Amino acid sequence: MERKEIIDKYERKPENILLILHEIQENNPRHYLAEKDLKEVAKHLSLPESFVKGIASFYSMFSLNPRGKFIIRVCESPPCHLMGSNTILESLAEILNIGVGETTEDGAFTLELSSCLGVCGVAPVMMINEEVYGNLTPEKIKEIIAEKRREI
Template identity: 60%
Template sequence: MIVDEIIKKYEPKEENILDILHDIQDSDPQHYLNKEVIKKVSKHLNISLSQIYGVITFYTMFSVKPRGKFIIRICQSAPCHLMGSKSLIEHLEQLLRVDVGETTEDGVFTLETTSCLGVCGVAPAMMINDDVYGNLTPERVNNIIEKMREE
């Protein structure tokens, strides 16, 4: 099983926890960490489940709930906020018919917020999976989502 192979790649050292969790989550088609996987990581690293859940809940990029094929993260740090990210979030909520933190019924999109993506010069910005998009307007967001739907 792929999760076992990922875990085996890493020495059982606590400092590897983030890399292991990232790799496992990236390999999951629903981009999340399920209970069984978390137990395996806990056993491999010999650290308690509550410590692992502490890490998972601290970092917003980890999820214990199944997510969509595309994870949309809208930046809501100050520069993006000033450039209208709040109204873009509302726009996306209407467009996708979900609230922040939810996944569309067809399992294609999950809408999340994030802190600064490091591209404040092109605020407002968002990330979809590993790609960053800046200078967003509602029209540009519509076009991006439309293209994703075709994939």
């Protein structure tokens, strides 16, 4: 969906700002908010651009830089930590050759951390875009990444 189409769906109320920004970012294949997006949202809601930018910078769910097609979020909350989330993170960093907060050169993967994803029963856990993966092991990680690479 185009930016304008998304923005026009929402009433011109400031309280819609998070919903609009979220939907625009979701519709961007690189999962980020461009300068132009912030400008248009500010215009639609009659808010200063600096305010919209402030909101987009404040919330960690938003990115102002292009990210990978697949955003990997590894849970780092205590239950996952106890079940070895560090090993999972190390495996991912090694396979993808990037650190936390970085994106692979081909623009395919971004590696991020997350707090509890609400499925501690299957710790350690990660999400790739909207999909949850649990009971992770380094072997499973290899398979999952190989599968995602085939989808590119």
